[in-house]
Amino acid sequence: MELLEKDIEDIIYASPWLLDERFDIPNIRSKANRMPGRQVNVGNNGVNRYIDLLFRDTRDNRPVIIEIKKGDLVRENIAQILEYRALVISLNDEAKLEWLDEFGRNYYCPKLILIGTNASEEVRISANLAGIEIRTLVGEEKISVDFNEISEISQKLNKWNEFIKSGNRTLEDRDEWVREIYKMIKDVVREYDNDQITTIKKVYETSNKDSWIEGLTFPFISFPISYKEDYLCGIYEYFNESLCYSEEYVYFDFYIQRISNEEDEDFIQQLEAKVLELLKIKGYSIIVLENAIATIKIKRALLENVGQFKERLATLITDAIYLNDQIDIFELT
Incomplete structure (x- = not known):
């Protein structure tokens, strides 16, 4: 059967990986359309402007605006998708x-993709x-569409996307993912209003020289944050058998310097009780x-939302400083 423009849109929506294996569908909907990422209205002042498809590039959390044309692409299509970008940048407050x-602040720099049957050299330039x-669509006139099969593929892809959104990664892309997490942490440290907050200067990658499978390593997230050159807190995936790798969450710890320097066991117990009280509040x-370390769990899914993760990490750092300041002034009563 001959594909209609809507059919092409259906196929790509059901399988974002056709465009890029790292694309997924954000949870942004039009009021008239219950399907996220589909016919998203970015118009204003009573004028409707519908984006065909809205995806997310999970590598940098940027929106991907996609316009589909069943036919040759022309210069007017370029103007149309540029208008969409301008409308996104100038969204109203709501x-x-x-x-x-x-998308965090990356919403204002969307990627743009035009899809059509063909495009002249002038249009491409x-x-x-x-x-x-x-x-460009190659051989689309020969495609036989089985929408039941597309639905089955869509269900499988949705399960895979849920796995990715949970913060889990395959061995193939884990190295890159760990570097992305490090970049977010480094951004928070740099933007934090205190130049005495620091983290490591680079990712220390696992050596594969003696690995069981040549060329294959399995790095865990493990990033410390320091305050006044002393360890303050950190985020990690694995510590020991009791704090082992989990598909649901990662770990964050608060280090209490004063407890580590105390020798009086009774006083240490009182300090620990105070730590628990302050953190409960x-x-x-x-x-x-x-051992002077208070550990909490963080949902892995939080690592997939740049804006929320950065905001949460900044709060955790602030609370870690507050905790140590309060313990420093705590005295026996």
Whole structure:
């Protein structure tokens, strides 16, 4: 059967990996459309402007605006998708909050993809100069569409996307993912209003020289944060058998310098009780308090939302400083 423009849209929506294996669907919907990422209205002042497909590039958490044309691409299509980008950048306050929640501040620099049957050299050059990627449909007139099969594939892909959104990664892309987490942590440290907050200067990658499978390593997240050159807190995936790797969460710890320097066992117990009290007031649920380290769990899914993760990490650092300051002034009563 001959594909209609909507059929092409259906196929790509069901399988974002056809465009890029790292694309997924953000949770942004039009009021008239219950399907996220589909026919998203970015118009204003009573004028509707619908984006065909809205994806997310999970590598940098940027929105991907996709316009599909059943036919040759022309210069007017370039103007159309550039208008969409301008409308996204100038979203009203209500819509902006939704986009900020999904993409953080990367919402204002969307990627643009035009899809059509063909494009002249002039159109390709114009699109390239405007920062628009051109994709062309090859052999679409010969495609036989089985929408039941597409539905089955979509269900399997949805399960896979849920696995990715949970913060888990395959061995193939784990190295890159760990570096992305490090970059977010480094950004928070750099933006934090205190130049005495620091982290490691680079990712210390696992050596594969003696690995069981040549060329294959399995790095864990393990990033410390220091305050006044002393260890303050950190985020990690694995510590020991009791704090082992989990598909659901990662670990964050608060280091209490004063406890580590105390020798009086009774006083240490009082300090630990004070730590638990202070962290409970802040809303934390401690899973381990041992050797001057109080450990909590963080949902892995939080690592997939740049804006929320950075905001949470900044709060954790602030609370870690507060905790140590309060313990420093704590005295026996």
